[in-house]
Amino acid sequence: MHTPDQTAYEAPDRLRVAVVGTGNIARFHVEALQSMPEDAALVAAVDVDPDNLALFTDRYGIPQRYSDMDRMLREVQPDLVHLCTPPGMHHGQVLACLRAGASAVVEKPPALSLAEMEEMAAAEGPPGQGPWFATLFQHRFGSGARRVQAMAEAGALGRPLVAVCHTLWYRDQAYFDVPWRGRWDTEGGGPTMGHGIHQMDLLLALLGDWSEVSATARRQAREMETEDLSVGHVSFANGAVAGIINSVLSPREESYVRVDFERATVELSHLYGYGDDDWTITPAPGCAEEIAAAWEAGEAGVNSGHSAQLAHVVSALKAKEAPPVSSTESLRTMRLVAGIYASAAQHRAITAGELRQGSRFFERMHGGGTPW
Ligand SMILES: NC(=O)c1ccc[n+]([C@@H]2O[C@H](COP(=O)([O-])OP(=O)(O)OC[C@H]3O[C@@H](n4cnc5c(N)ncnc54)[C@H](O)[C@@H]3O)[C@@H](O)[C@H]2O)c1
Structure with a gap:
């Protein structure tokens, strides 16, 4: 396991964040970050394509721009890096971030192989300290999924x-x-x-x-x-x-x-993202009241999407916990x-x-x- 410099990762009140790759998906990351200005400050963006980089940094008012991620890591020393690059870049870029003491959120797929995944997991820092990498799997984070998960864990669904x-x-x-x-x-x-x-x-x-x-x-x-x-x-x-x-x-x-x-059919039908109304719960005979009460008691009103997941990522990092979706879960x-x-x-x-x-x-x- 790579042991990062003990002083390199200190979670501050406001995370200093960089985005690498400013193509299609990056805007979902930036818009999510800009919705939590008290917790995260977007300080730098990186892209090898100067046109994409200029358009993006101008549009979102990002102060520092780089064509080289390693240079950005040295000069900016961010707490968190969002990797929005093509999949073949993810493994090397996650390793570079972790070795520089920065946590990373990497777009799916997080790597090209299980061997790369295990190498990335081994480069994370120790529990309670980090740095870590999280994979962007946003469909776990809508309130519908979280409600069903909570009901299943509590035994309400059988x-x-x-x-x-x-x-x-x-x-x-x-x-x-x-x-x-x-x-x-x-x-x-x-x-x-x-x-x-x-x-x-x-x-x-x-x-x-x-x-x-x-x-x-x-x-x-x-x-x-x-x-x-x-x-x-x-x-x-x-x-x-x-x-x-x-x-x-x-x-x-x-x-x-x-x-x-055993006690209900749970269905989700959507395309690229869902809200609470996209879930259907059909109780088994004799279970209607109990299932309805458990469903109503859960978290509500959160659509699946980058914002939903990134709120959990930022709060986990501020608490010095491994951000979701963790290396163990994404490896599975x-x-x-x-x-x-x-x-x-x-x-x-x-x-x-x-x-x-x-x-x-x-x-x-x-x-x-x-x-x-
Ligand atoms: N979570 C989702 O729902 C979702 C949806 C679409 C795409 N994605 C994922 O997001 C990632 C990016 O997809 P996209 O559609 O935004 O791709 P894209 O081609 O639109 O953007 C990629 C950007 O990365 C830049 N880039 C390439 N190499 C680089 C390097 N070495 N350093 C810095 N920048 C570099 C490119 O110039 C480009 O601007 C992929 O892994 C894709 O699978 C996820």
């Missing part, structure tokens, strides 16, 4: 039995013309890694540890290196079983998560992604435990070579 997790999205061929998309060495995978990972992360937040997965992945319609479709079923340590589809081929788009617990989600690829490539069931050092699917999501 045992989870069967679940559905669909990311049925549509991306045309032009979408994959962006050079880093649809390639193993720059995106790490197709819709399993790049799109369905959000819904799968939410599923894992609701159901906990997974134990075994069987999957098929195909390239059905798009010209790209990776899959454009994966279909799997996954077993959980608590006995639940879930069916998963990750697609970029579906003209009627939907993100759908459903869990049938990435292990499921790797399990789907390993199963599809080898035509057999994969256990979570076998995706360790020594497995070729630990080193690279597709295990090397051409999986299908």
